[in-house]
Amino acid sequence: MKSLLALLILAAPLAAVAADDPDASFYNKAAEAGMYEVDAGTQAQDKGTSQAVKDFGAMMVKDHSAANDKLKALAATKNISLPTTASVGQMASKAKLDVLSGDTYDKAYIKSQIKAHRATIALFKKEAASGQDPDAKAFAVATLPTLHAHLKKINSIAADAGVKA
Secondary structure (H helix, E strand, O other), X not given: OHHHHHHHHHHOXXXXXXXXOOOHHHHHHHHHHHHHHHHHHHHHHHHOOOHHHHHHHHHHHHHHHHXXXXXXXXXXXXXXXXXXXXXXXXXXXXXXXXXXXXHXXXXXXXXXXXXXXXXXXXXXXXXXXXXXXXXXXXXXXXXXXXXXXXXXXXXXXXXXXXXXX
């Protein structure tokens, strides 16, 4: 596992962001979170055993791909280079899921989605409340209802599956 983490650290490209944008960190973290959701959603469609997990994974791919495209277009207008992969921590989380299967996979995926969506909602709420870039703030405000809907859905799936968050 240590060698996998070291490989991820070496493989993770460092994103160059526009230093003059006060919300460049938000753009970076939002991009990483979106890519993680698409990757993990694709995995859930392939590895999930319950239809609820497969369907949620498909929703993640669809919704987060759309948000990622909007974020990329917005960042391009500001000359902000976004990362091309999820964060090292997010890649490590997905790597942990890679080795699981069956009901164990489903439960671990559900827990990881609750954690990821809580973190992403916190990031977007912070941007909406105190961001300096009006476009980034507007993106955060516009995206929050979808993120809240995702968290509500995964919490429902967790309750149905007997998973405690």
